[in-house]
Amino acid sequence: MKIGALIRLALIALLLALVLRPEWFTWAFAPFAPPGGPVIYTRASLLSLALSHLGLVALASTASTLIAVTLAVLVTRPAGAAFRPLSRTITNIGQTFPPVAVLALAVPALGFGAGPTLVALFLYGLLPIFENAMTGLSTLPPATMEAARGIGLSRWQRLVRVELPLAMPVILTGIRLSVVISLGTATIGSTVAARTLGEIIIAGLLTNNTAFVLQGGLIVGLFAVLIYDALVQLETYLSWRLGARRARG
Amino acid sequence: MLSRPGLLFAALGAAAIFLPFLTLAANRIVAGQGVPIWSLAQAAPGLVALVLGLALGVISRPALRLLGAALGLAGLLWLLVQGSNALLSDAGEFARVSPAAGFWCLLVVLSLLMADALGALSPGPWARAALLALTVGLVALLLRSGALSDLSIMQEYASRKSGFQTAALRHLGLAFGSLAAAALIGLPLGIACHSSARLREATLPVLSFLQTIPSLAMFGIMIPILGWIATAVPGAKAIGIAGIGFAPAFFALVLYSLLPVVANLLAGLQSTPPEAREAARGMGMTGFQRLIKVEFPLGLPVILAGLRIVLVQNIGLAVIAGLIGGGGFGTFVFQGLNQTATDLILLGTLPTVALALISAITMDILVELATPTAERTR
Incomplete structure (x- = not known):
């Protein structure tokens, strides 16, 4: 556990240094740059690219979470039951669509830039969250639900105070899957002119400059791994709190 | 008893009929102009099949809804083939015809209708395998037949x-x-x-x-x-x-x-x-x-x-x-x-x-x- 925390801190420090002070790493990337070519990507500030990248993912993931959880709540109510098989079919089929294909197909419909990337991230992000929210909301312990009904909670109170908190760890897993996919897809978004960290990798690929590729790859990879890890920690904490509350109650 | 997803599909499908169905462009790069279904030549049979298919999809019997989806898809195909052929015959040499938003929306709606009906019928694994083989075979036959060769994407394929x-x-x-x-x-x-x-x-x-x-x-x-x-x-x-x-x-x-x-x-x-x-x-x-x-x-x-x-x-x-x-x-x-x-x-x-x-x-x-x-x- 302690080693884990140390590694985490070291990785965060490395990531911050790579983004804020890229010139510190000139010695490390120099062997990969073409002779006489630039070693460190300077066409845009790495910080602005990182912020724009994370902003896109955060915006898309928030929107997907809101819509997907709302849809999952609607489908798990008695009135929405008729749509349950259909929604399951849609999530199954939708998830076989490659994220890159969704991104590429958004371009003819919406043009280039951040717009299609945002829409593709949003649409693809819906599926894992919806799937997990539906699983979480439809596999609640019947005894707990009966008790909630028994103490006279209204439908809305049951949803907000019992069902959603109980389903939260499963929903969070869905959000984590969706965020990880979004981070990766946003990287490819730079091929459709969205401002993301993928720009560095693409620039490296176009000019045969492996130093850029490596630099961009390391930054994106570190971001993904650290965000994934942070969300896992959050899930563990929430399930622990849920368990603790249940034990106390 | 009506199927609620079917009603949703019918509403979405009816709305999609009013979107541009095909686009006609002067060449492969420039943006094209949308053409609605009703201004296509000989659109009537396809349109009738489409509407009938969506209407059948409202019924709660899964077998009828499956039939409706198949009928609708057939109508969609008819419109695509007839429409692209007719549009190209009185356009310039480099003109390109591609399916537009209306076509794609209808395709998605009808495919979902089919998936929903199939899901309700819950066929066994062998029946599903046969259905898959049949679908792939039909699509392959369609692509082979050259009926779609007027479409821009098929022309891109032909040159590559x-x-x-x-x-x-x-x-x-x-x-x-x-x-x-x-x-x-x-x-x-x-x-x-x-x-x-x-x-x-x-x-x-x-x-x-x-x-x-x-x-x-x-x-x-x-x-x-x-x-x-x-x-x-x-x-x-x-x-x-x-x-x-x-x-x-x-x-x-x-x-x-x-x-x-x-x-x-x-x-x-x-x-x-x-x-x-x-x-x-x-x-x-x-x-x-x-x-x-x-x-x-x-x-x-x-x-x-x-x-x-x-x-x-x-x-x-x-x-x-x-x-x-x-x-x-x-x-x-x-x-x-x-x-x-x-x-x-x-x-x-x-x-x-x-x-x-x-x-x-x-x-x-x-x-x-x-x-x-x-x-x-x-």
């Missing part, structure tokens, strides 16, 4: 026939080759993890972190590593290892595939009921015999489900190979994005999506066939 075949083979090679390699590495690794808890605790987190790394970054990081191997290891270059092209894409895909293979193998092997394991031990089976004769067959559905995840994931990720010179359908996707040529983008994405769907359905059927019958009916 040999390139398309190379890309298709390369894409299949990447997706299935990496699946095979991942299975070869992952199955022994998973079995080793199954018997050693320490190895398991060391391996699984590493594999799941590998999976988190965004694909473009992973492909990029593979380039210098494989470039170094190619120059440092004697003979590596001779077997085709290089910093750019097929090799980095292939190795990146293998790394991504390891987690689903190993994790599902473990889950499958551990799902053996303790009574079955106990009985096998009582019969005097050795550890290896138990693994092969009891644990592996019982875990097969879960193991196959892991391979399904890998296959679908790799078919999608192999598109990225197009960015690092690895070939595959991604070549067309990124060329199309560079030239803002929509049809070229579609020429890359549609086969990829079709391949992913066919693989997913096939693997689902295999998973179901591997599941013991008693469990399947439960």
Whole structure:
């Protein structure tokens, strides 16, 4: 556990240094740059690219979470039951669509830039969250639900105070899957002119400059791994709190 | 009794009829002009079939809804073939006709209607396999017949026939080759993890972190590593290892595939009921015999489900190979994005999506066939 925390801190420090002070790493990337070519990507500030990248993912993931959880709540109510098989079919089929294909197909419909990337991230992000929210909301312990009904909670109170908190760890897993996919897809978004960290990798690929590729790859990879890890920690904490509350109650 | 999803489909489909159905452009690059359904020549039969199909979809009997979906799709096809033919016959030499928003929306609505009706009928695995074969056969026949050759995307295909075949083979090679390699590495690794808890605790987190790394970054990081191997290891270059092209894409895909293979193998092997394991031990089976004769067959559905995840994931990720010179359908996707040529983008994405769907359905059927019958009916 302690080693884990140390590694985490070291990785965060490395990531911050790579983004804020890229010139510190000139010695490390120099062997990969073409002779006489630039070693460190300077066409845009790495910080602005990182912020724009994370902003896109955060915006898309928030929107997907809101819509997907709302849809999952609607489908798990008695009135929405008729749509349950259909929604399951849609999530199954939708998830076989490659994220890159969704991104590429958004371009003819919406043009280039951040717009299609945002829409593709949003649409693809819906599926894992919806799937997990539906699983979480439809596999609640019947005894707990009966008790909630028994103490006279209204439908809305049951949803907000019992069902959603109980389903939260499963929903969070869905959000984590969706965020990880979004981070990766946003990287490819730079091929459709969205401002993301993928720009560095693409620039490296176009000019045969492996130093850029490596630099961009390391930054994106570190971001993904650290965000994934942070969300896992959050899930563990929430399930622990849920368990603790249940034990106390 | 009416089907509520059917009502939704009917409303969406009716709205989509009013969207532009085809676009007519002066050449392959410029933006085209939308053409609505009713201004197409001889649109009446197709339109009638479409409306009738959507109306049948409202009925709650699944068989009738399936019929409705099939009728609607037939109408859609009629409109596409007739419409593109008629539009091109009085347009310029370089004119291009492509399906527009209306067509795609109707296609999605009708396909969902079909999927919903099929889901309600819940056909067995063999019936599903037959349906899949029938659908693929019909689409292949349609593409072969040349009825769609007026469409812009088919013209892009016609001018790139040999390139398309190379890309298709390369894409299949990447997706299935990496699946095979991942299975070869992952199955022994998973079995080793199954018997050693320490190895398991060391391996699984590493594999799941590998999976988190965004694909473009992973492909990029593979380039210098494989470039170094190619120059440092004697003979590596001779077997085709290089910093750019097929090799980095292939190795990146293998790394991504390891987690689903190993994790599902473990889950499958551990799902053996303790009574079955106990009985096998009582019969005097050795550890290896138990693994092969009891644990592996019982875990097969879960193991196959892991391979399904890998296959679908790799078919999608192999598109990225197009960015690092690895070939595959991604070549067309990124060329199309560079030239803002929509049809070229579609020429890359549609086969990829079709391949992913066919693989997913096939693997689902295999998973179901591997599941013991008693469990399947439960």
